[in-house]
Amino acid sequence: DAKTTQPTSMDCAEGRAANLPCNHSTISGNEYVYWYRQIHSQGPQYIIHGLKNNETNEMASLIITEDRKSSTLILPHATLRDTAVYYCIVRPPSLNFGNEKLTFGTGTRLTIIP
Amino acid sequence: NAGVMQNPRHLVRRRGQEARLRCSPMKGHSHVYWYRQLPEEGLKFMVYLQKENIIDESGMPKERFSAEFPKEGPSILRIQQVVRGDSAAYFCASSPGQWETQYFGPGTRLLVL
Numbered sequence: 001d002a003k004t005t006q007p008t009s010m011d012c013a014e015g016r017a018a019n020l021p022c023n024h025s026t027i028s029g030n031e032y033v034y035w036y037r038q039i040h041s042q043g044p045q046y047i048i049h050g051l052k053n054n055e056t057n058e059m060a061s062l063i064i065t066e067d068r069k070s071s072t073l074i075l076p077h078a079t080l081r082d083t084a085v086y087y088c089i090v091r092p093p094s095l096n097f098g099n100e101k102l103t104f105g106t107g108t109r110l111t112i113i114p
Numbered sequence: 115n116a117g118v119m120q121n122p123r124h125l126v127r128r129r130g131q132e133a134r135l136r137c138s139p140m141k142g143h144s145h146v147y148w149y150r151q152l153p154e155e156g157l158k159f160m161v162y163l164q165k166e167n168i169i170d171e172s173g174m175p176k177e178r179f180s181a182e183f184p185k186e187g188p189s190i191l192r193i194q195q196v197v198r199g200d201s202a203a204y205f206c207a208s209s210p211g212q213w214e215t216q217y218f219g220p221g222t223r224l225l226v227l
Contacts, residue, residue: 034215043118043205043218044157087156091213100170100213101147101159 004088009109012082018075020108022088025069032091033064034102035073037084044087044104047073083112116141118208118219126225133193133200135222139208146189147207147216148174148181157205163189196226 005023012018024033034049048055048062050071055062061074075082087107119138127133139146148160159173163183174181178196183189193200203223207216 036218041203041221041223043220044207046215046217049215100145100162101173102149102157102207102216103159104149104157106156 004090004105006086006088006105006108008106009111011111011113012075012078013113014080015077018078018082018110018112020073020075020086020088020110021070022073023070024088024090027068027090029068033062033071034089034091035060035062036087036089036102036104037082038087038107039081039084045084047086049091078110078112080112080114083110085109118143118206118217120204120206120219120222122222123220124223124225126227127196128227129197130195133196133224133226135191135193135204135206135224136188137191137206137208137219138188139206140210140217143208143210143217145209145212145214146183147209148189148191149205149207149218151203151205151221153202160191193224196224198226200224201226 032049032051035047036044038044048060050062064071085107087104089102118140121136144165146163149157150160151157161174161181162170166185178194180192203221205218205221207218209216
């Protein structure tokens with residue numbers, strides 16, 4: 001599985017955009033990048049995923065570099081409720097048995113400052 | 115559309131007792147995954163099931179743990195003869211198909227005294 005590297009922690013002022021980086025330099029061409037977050041012991045919440053193109057939904061935007069070796073999750077207007085641990089996960093290619101599981105790292109602890 | 119449901123939310127057991135954790139997937143989802151989160155650690159995959167089949171149990175301890183997803187009813191994670199080290203949060207996720215996005219439930223927090 002491709003390994004991901006994320007900063008241990010980050011702060012962001014309320015109302016500003018939160019930009020969370022993820023390095024996945026060993027990613028292969030058909031692996032997806034997924035983002036989840038976990039708010040204080042709750043179940044992980046799916047945020048967004050992408051393969052090559054940038055993606056946007058009602059929660060966030062995902063920017064993937066052209067070489068796909070890194071990505072950035074953007075929360076456009078952070079609120080206090082966005083304080084959580086954010087996990088960047090590279091999902092192995094489909095069609096390979098055993099690749100259905102998600103491998104969670106240590107993530108980035110994002111704190112939104114009032 | 116209700117999300118993934120898990121019950122109980124909190125479970126206290128004494129050493130040697132059995133723990134049964136239930137997971138009802140989202141409507142239309144037939145794939146269920148169980149993960150465990152030990153205190154101050156990340157989530158670890160345990161088992162992946164489809165209706166009436168265990169697809170991947172590579173993350174599940176070989177002894178005392180079992181999982182099922184019957185044709186009718188919720189998925190059950192069963193832990194026999196619990197020990198203190200089983201104290202953790204157990205999360206269930208579901209997806210509509212293989213390799214599709216997994217959506218997580220709120221978890222069951224097991225405390226073994």
